[in-house]
Amino acid sequence: MARPRKKRNKEIFALGNEAVVEGALLAGCTFYGGYPITPSSEIMEIMAQRLPLIPNGSFVQMEDEIAGLGSVIGASLAGRKAMTATSGPGFSLMQEHLGYGCITETPLVIVNVMRGGPSTGLPTSPAQGDVQQARWGTHGDHSIIVLSASNVQECLDNTIEAFNLAEKYRTPVILLIDEITAHTREKIIIPNPDEFEVFNRIVPTMPPEWYKPYEETVRGVPPMPSIGSGYRFHVTGLTHDTNGFPTSRPDEVRELNERLFRKIDQFLHDVQLVDEVDTEDADVVVIAYGTVARSAELAVKQARDLGVKAGLLKLSTLFPYPRKATERVMAKAHTLVVPEMNMGQMSREVKRVNNGQVSVRTINKVDGQIITPAEILKVLTRV
Amino acid sequence: MVDMKGTQLIHEYLRHNKKFPHVFCAGCGHGIVLGSLIRAIHGLGLSKDEVCVVAGIGCSGRLAAYVDFNTVHTTHGRALTFATGIKMAKPGMHVIVVMGDGDSMAIGGNHLIHAARRNIGVTALILNNNIYGMTGGQCSPTTPSGSFSMTTPMGQMEQSFDCVELCSAAKANYVARGTVFHVKKLDQMIMDGISNPGFGVVEILTPCHTQYGRKNKYRTPVDMYKMLKKDVIDIERYNKLSEAEKAKKTPSGVFVQKDEPGLEEKFYEMAANCQGGA
Ligand SMILES: Cc1ncc(C[n+]2csc(CCOP(=O)(O)OP(=O)(O)O)c2C)c(N)n1
Ligand code: SF4
Numbered sequence: 001m002a003r004p005r006k007k008r009n010k011e012i013f014a015l016g017n018e019a020v021v022e023g024a025l026l027a028g029c030t031f032y033g034g035y036p037i038t039p040s041s042e043i044m045e046i047m048a049q050r051l052p053l054i055p056n057g058s059f060v061q062m063e064d065e066i067a068g069l070g071s072v073i074g075a076s077l078a079g080r081k082a083m084t085a086t087s088g089p090g091f092s093l094m095q096e097h098l099g100y101g102c103i104t105e106t107p108l109v110i111v112n113v114m115r116g117g118p119s120t121g122l123p124t125s126p127a128q129g130d131v132q133q134a135r136w137g138t139h140g141d142h143s144i145i146v147l148s149a150s151n152v153q154e155c156l157d158n159t160i161e162a163f164n165l166a167e168k169y170r171t172p173v174i175l176l177i178d179e180i181t182a183h184t185r186e187k188i189i190i191p192n193p194d195e196f197e198v199f200n201r202i203v204p205t206m207p208p209e210w211y212k213p214y215e216e217t218v219r220g221v222p223p224m225p226s227i228g229s230g231y232r233f234h235v236t237g238l239t240h241d242t243n244g245f246p247t248s249r250p251d252e253v254r255e256l257n258e259r260l261f262r263k264i265d266q267f268l269h270d271v272q273l274v275d276e277v278d279t280e281d282a283d284v285v286v287i288a289y290g291t292v293a294r295s296a297e298l299a300v301k302q303a304r305d306l307g308v309k310a311g312l313l314k315l316s317t318l319f320p321y322p323r324k325a326t327e328r329v330m331a332k333a334h335t336l337v338v339p340e341m342n343m344g345q346m347s348r349e350v351k352r353v354n355n356g357q358v359s360v361r362t363i364n365k366v367d368g369q370i371i372t373p374a375e376i377l378k379v380l381t382r383v
Numbered sequence: 384m385v386d387m388k389g390t391q392l393i394h395e396y397l398r399h400n401k402k403f404p405h406v407f408c409a410g411c412g413h414g415i416v417l418g419s420l421i422r423a424i425h426g427l428g429l430s431k432d433e434v435c436v437v438a439g440i441g442c443s444g445r446l447a448a449y450v451d452f453n454t455v456h457t458t459h460g461r462a463l464t465f466a467t468g469i470k471m472a473k474p475g476m477h478v479i480v481v482m483g484d485g486d487s488m489a490i491g492g493n494h495l496i497h498a499a500r501r502n503i504g505v506t507a508l509i510l511n512n513n514i515y516g517m518t519g520g521q522c523s524p525t526t527p528s529g530s531f532s533m534t535t536p537m538g539q540m541e542q543s544f545d546c547v548e549l550c551s552a553a554k555a556n557y558v559a560r561g562t563v564f565h566v567k568k569l570d571q572m573i574m575d576g577i578s579n580p581g582f583g584v585v586e587i588l589t590p591c592h593t594q595y596g597r598k599n600k601y602r603t604p605v606d607m608y609k610m611l612k613k614d615v616i617d618i619e620r621y622n623k624l625s626e627a628e629k630a631k632k633t634p635s636g637v638f639v640q641k642d643e644p645g646l647e648e649k650f651y652e653m654a655a656n657c658q659g660g661a
Pocket of ligand 2: 406407408410411412413442443512516517590591592593594
């Protein structure tokens with residue numbers, strides 16, 4: 001969805017979870033480590049079948065999610081494109097390692113197929129309850145990229161995008177989908193390998209003696225050699241200097257922390273992916289993501305048929321929150337409507353950007369059921 | 384390879400751009416392990432690029448930063464999980480994991496038994512000082528019953544883990560126990576652990592006089608090394624003792640040695656078969 005493509009190729013009938021696997025393999029993923037949990041398990045099961053079939057592919061079922069993400073970080077440091085998939089309870093267990101991935105600037109992809117929570121919650125019902133956990137679940141300050149997908153095709157496309165962004169910015173990228181999209185089966189198009197971009201991490205070209213693993217660059221992203229390639233350096237979760245060794249010198253600490261934000265924040269135009277439907281002249285704009293965006297799209301069409309000037313801003317990137325796109329639709333609209341299968345985790349971001357300028361209506365549902373087009377339409381026709 | 388001995392050899396493997404001095408207390412056994420590790424790697428004739436040292440969190444975890452290999456300082460208890468990913472990605476690499484007793488058997492206990500069961504081809508060095516050193520002397524899963532720590536001020540009431548029995552039961556390929564007093568033997572055990580396929584464990588008894596000794600009547604490093612010299616004996620000698628005498632001693636030596644292929648070897652063989660289209 002996000003990046004335009006010219007030609008399209010093979011069509012298949014696939015589950016959202018299967019499409020994630022297709023996307024990952026197209027992006028060059030060769031390592032999967034994880035622990036099964038509903039509703040994400042198919043991703044792991046299909047990876048177990050597919051990875052041994054590709055050169056250098058490897059797969060391990062670890063003893064828990066902490067181990068799963070640990071193995072993914074290890075494989076990525078050793079030069080692989082690596083991923084894991086999980087659901088809420090497993091995602092909670094991964095949080096310490098997610099932070100480790102951020103501070104060590106290790107590219108990796110975590111797919112979180114959200115189910116109802118908190119705790120063991122509703123294992124087979126959809127929810128969007130992990131949005132703020134994806135942003136702030138680990139400790140400390142850090143920047144992060146969080147994507148979502150609202151249909152099966154986007155599961156494929158945005159998984160490719162997740163790998164590309166992870167490699168480009170040397171950072172963990174989280175893809176949030178919900179149980180409905182993960183378990184919906186629909187027709188998708190598998191693109192030809194020459195029809196989409198695959199980004200690989202930048203490796204150092206200087207002699208190993210000159211290499212400083214965490215040195216500032218124009219993009220803020222240092223080149224990354226793999227373990228065993230002749231560049232021997234220290235990787236640590238402790239705050240480190242440009243050589244990679246622990247430091248607590250305020251100037252070095254500040255420099256690292258600020259660069260970790262800057263390397264993503266100075267490329268917001270590249271990172272913040274959104275789709276707009278009928279927003280040019282819209283008085284009321286729905287801001288939605290995930291399966292709910294599909295309901296919203298239909299509701300917007302039906303509202304237009306009824307003469308309401310409605311539009312949709314669909315978020316493929318949830319974080320860094322797409323402020324520019326929101327401001328753009330706000331310039332015309334008098335109302336923003338934010339439907340979510342949670343108590344308001346994204347509307348919090350919308351309200352922050354809006355800062356009281358236009359009216360914000362939320363639709364929140366936490367009963368394990370999807371928000372229907374009718375429920376959104378009702379609000380659109382009343383504002 | 385150049386013939387070098389003693390500190391000359393050690394210096395060859397230290398990082399010249401690392402800020403010294405190191406973090407270890409004077410008299411800590413962790414530095415002796417570092418020397419042993421270097422001699423073992425040198426003895427095996429491995430190049431620096433073939434070796435990856437992965438460490439957990441604790442005083443023991445700091446060891447990795449000083450040596451000029453590919454080094455990864457991970458999270459508390461989880462070093463083996465990172466090592467598993469590295470070994471699967473680069474099966475040709477010698478992945479050596481350095482952990483403390485708390486690191487490996489408390490928070491990382493689950494990963495330890497599963498790495499052994501999985502028989503992943505990494506070598507785990509477990510630096511057992513019977514205490515949490517870095518966090519100031521709380522009890523660990525190997526703190527002997529009755530001994531004192533910051534969190535067992537009246538004496539430890541729980542039973543302690545025997546690392547060798549634990550790893551043997553979990554089916555590790557190679558299981559040995561050495562000490563930093565018996566350095567020659569330790570060098571050999573680390574060498575054997577690295578060259579053995581599958582999961583290898585070398586438990587290394589190493590003193591922490593700062594946190595363990597001062598609360599348990601071993602005030603100086605020398606007291607602690609004397610204790611290792613007196614109490615730790617070869618498994619052959621140990622087996623000849625009466626039950627009453629055994630209770631006072633700790634056996635050392637090689638307890639398990641098998642040649643089962645490591646998980647990575649089996650996986651890539653399976654994958655090659657799949658890709659061969661058989
Ligand atoms: C998740 C987590 N919990 C607790 C700690 C605090 N912590 C750091 S080191 C350590 C214990 C280290 O003891 P041990 O593993 O025996 O190693 P030693 O310092 O004795 O070498 C603890 C509890 C931590 N870093 N991370
Ligand atoms: S506290 Fe104990 S384990 Fe840590 S450096 Fe000092 S002596 Fe060694």
